[in-house]
Amino acid sequence: MQEIKVLSPTAILGYGFPVESFQNGLAQHPDFIAVDAGSTDPGPYYLGAGVSFTDREAVKRDLKLILKAGKELGIPVLIGSAGGSGANEHLAWNEEIVKEIAQEENLNIKTAIITAEIPKTEILKKYEEGKIKPLPPAGEILREDIENTSRIVAQMGIEPIIDALNNDVDLVLAGRAFDPTVFAAPCIKAGFPQGLALHMGKILECASIAATPGSGSDCMLGTLRHDCFILEALNPNRRCTVTSIAAHTLYEKNNPYKLHGPGGIIDLEQTQFTQLDDRRVKVTGSQFIPSPEYTIKLEGAKKTGYRTISIAGTRDPIMIAQIDEIISEIKNMVRHNFSHIKNDEYQILFSIYGKNGVMGKLEPKKDIIPHELGVIIEVVAKTQEMANTICSFTRSSMLHYGYPGRIATAGNLAFRYSPSDIPAGEVYEFSIYHLLTVNDPKEYFPITIKTIKGSE
Amino acid sequence: MGVPLTELAEVIRSKNSGPYELTMDIIFKDFDSYEKVKQQKVINKELISRLYQIPQEDILSIINFDPAKAIKITIKRPLVAGAVGESDVYGAQQHAPLLSIEI
Numbered sequence: 001m002q003e004i005k006v007l008s009p010t011a012i013l014g015y016g017f018p019v020e021s022f023q024n025g026l027a028q029h030p031d032f033i034a035v036d037a038g039s040t041d042p043g044p045y046y047l048g049a050g051v052s053f054t055d056r057e058a059v060k061r062d063l064k065l066i067l068k069a070g071k072e073l074g075i076p077v078l079i080g081s082a083g084g085s086g087a088n089e090h091l092a093w094n095e096e097i098v099k100e101i102a103q104e105e106n107l108n109i110k111t112a113i114i115t116a117e118i119p120k121t122e123i124l125k126k127y128e129e130g131k132i133k134p135l136p137p138a139g140e141i142l143r144e145d146i147e148n149t150s151r152i153v154a155q156m157g158i159e160p161i162i163d164a165l166n167n168d169v170d171l172v173l174a175g176r177a178f179d180p181t182v183f184a185a186p187c188i189k190a191g192f193p194q195g196l197a198l199h200m201g202k203i204l205e206c207a208s209i210a211a212t213p214g215s216g217s218d219c220m221l222g223t224l225r226h227d228c229f230i231l232e233a234l235n236p237n238r239r240c241t242v243t244s245i246a247a248h249t250l251y252e253k254n255n256p257y258k259l260h261g262p263g264g265i266i267d268l269e270q271t272q273f274t275q276l277d278d279r280r281v282k283v284t285g286s287q288f289i290p291s292p293e294y295t296i297k298l299e300g301a302k303k304t305g306y307r308t309i310s311i312a313g314t315r316d317p318i319m320i321a322q323i324d325e326i327i328s329e330i331k332n333m334v335r336h337n338f339s340h341i342k343n344d345e346y347q348i349l350f351s352i353y354g355k356n357g358v359m360g361k362l363e364p365k366k367d368i369i370p371h372e373l374g375v376i377i378e379v380v381a382k383t384q385e386m387a388n389t390i391c392s393f394t395r396s397s398m399l400h401y402g403y404p405g406r407i408a409t410a411g412n413l414a415f416r417y418s419p420s421d422i423p424a425g426e427v428y429e430f431s432i433y434h435l436l437t438v439n440d441p442k443e444y445f446p447i448t449i450k451t452i453k454g455s456e
Numbered sequence: 457m458g459v460p461l462t463e464l465a466e467v468i469r470s471k472n473s474g475p476y477e478l479t480m481d482i483i484f485k486d487f488d489s490y491e492k493v494k495q496q497k498v499i500n501k502e503l504i505s506r507l508y509q510i511p512q513e514d515i516l517s518i519i520n521f522d523p524a525k526a527i528k529i530t531i532k533r534p535l536v537a538g539a540v541g542e543s544d545v546y547g548a549q550q551h552a553p554l555l556s557i558e559i
Binding site for chain 2: 040041042135250251252253257273305349351362364430433
């Protein structure tokens with residue numbers, strides 16, 4: 001095999017793509033279609049709560065086009081980090097969508113499902129054995145962090161995916177996976193170099209974000225040979241340039257020369273980017289360096305409470321000039337009024353847009369006085385009811401607080417909505433982001449093979 | 457003194473590198489500007505520490521990436537992405553202080 005071609009339809013399953021770009025890709029006879037469905041970027045909630053950050057209908061739209069094309073061309077489809085976070089609930093959610101598509105399109109889809117969730121009891125055992133180490137700047141893991149975590153997943157490497165492909169399946173539905181793996185695994189299985197395959201996967205997992213103009217909702221084609229790979233944007237209005245591809249290599253990673261993944265590092269010290277023609281870039285020299293120990297990255301999130309928010313604004317210069325003092329006084333009023341509730345059972349936060357709402361502590365501009373401010377009152381408490389109560393009281397206190405020098409005595413806040421308070425549900429935070437040393441890269445990623453049938 | 461970085465750079469951006477780190481990229485328009493800024497070490501820990509008001513030990517790395525004519529700065533997040541009180545889950549709007557740099 002001289003070369004292997006992979007079609008990457010979109011940056012995240014559910015972000016969409018133009019059908020024309022997708023057909024341009026199919027016309028080039030790809031050997032497989034791969035798509036990354038996950039990320040930790042949307043935050044801890046989705047992993048912790050077992051919910052997808054992408055919309056079900058949008059995922060179904062993308063997946064229907066992809067699965068039909070895979071069947072028509074007789075090529076496998078691979079989905080990594082299904083459902084966004086790749087835990088068991090996310091996989092089940094995605095499998096349901098596949099079932100619906102199979103029934104609507106009357107397809108029989110032979111599927112390999114690879115789970116990536118690890119039971120807490122197993123993680124606690126590994127913790128006792130000293131097999132879990134921090135990934136700086138995250139700190140050492142504590143036993144209680146593990147105990148309080150709702151769900152723990154690990155990022156799989158290429159090995160379980162290659163095993164799944166050995167079953168001659170139409171679809172690989174993988175739980176949490178290192179982003180490049182669903183693109184790289186079929187290539188490595190076919191005998192192509194691991195470093196180039198993974199580097200190509202690292203770029204293709206974001207699809208046309210790596211092109212110019214960039215887009216998370218458009219298709220890319222990768223062609224891997226034994227000494228290079230070539231990237232091509234499949235929308236004629238986009239191009240891959242040395243700058244766009246090299247720049248993408250930097251994206252979301254702290255060190256562009258060494259990309260850490262399961263079992264080793266993608267080393268780009270010798271990588272060269274060459275403009276092949278107006279629209280395509282060739283990449284050479286990327287290498288895979290296996291680590292002495294095979295580690296997988298664990299991700300976990302724990303529930304910290306329930307949130308209620310209220311969104312408002314102020315346009316009064318007298319109030320704006322003393323906003324910090326007002327907030328401090330309102331917090332005192334709330335604490336005083338609810339002195340029967342322990343202080344550590346709820347938190348009151350004010351986000352002040354126009355001041356430092358975006359950057360918080362990192363905001364260097366401290367002396368600017370804007371003509372209006374956005375105010376988000378946020379309460380995180382032990383229960384939803386408590387969050388609602390504290391938020392409601394904070395909101396009404398701020399609305400009518402008689403700050404020094406007040407002239408506008410009818411009310412201090414402009415509310416955007418009625419009802420003014422929005423219960424926002426469970427709040428999670430990342431509790432585990434650590435490395436686990438394993439003996440076998442496949443031990444935590446069991447595979448189930450089943451045919452998802454369109455008709456009985 | 458005095459050429460704004462925004463005139464020399466094509467891209468100035470920030471993003472999470474995992475939930476615990478923020479990484480910022482300055483991608484230059486041409487290799488001459490990149491080389492000049494790189495040789496003079498204009499983008500250094502003191503500057504970033506001052507712009508973001510963070511201790512130098514929170515600046516995890518400043519790396520030159522020649523193939524992209526880019527300088528990459530990675531800092532420790534003051535709060536982990538999505539934690540209560542954290543204000544930018546994707547870390548995509550923490551680049552603005554870099555826009556004020558003059559070369």
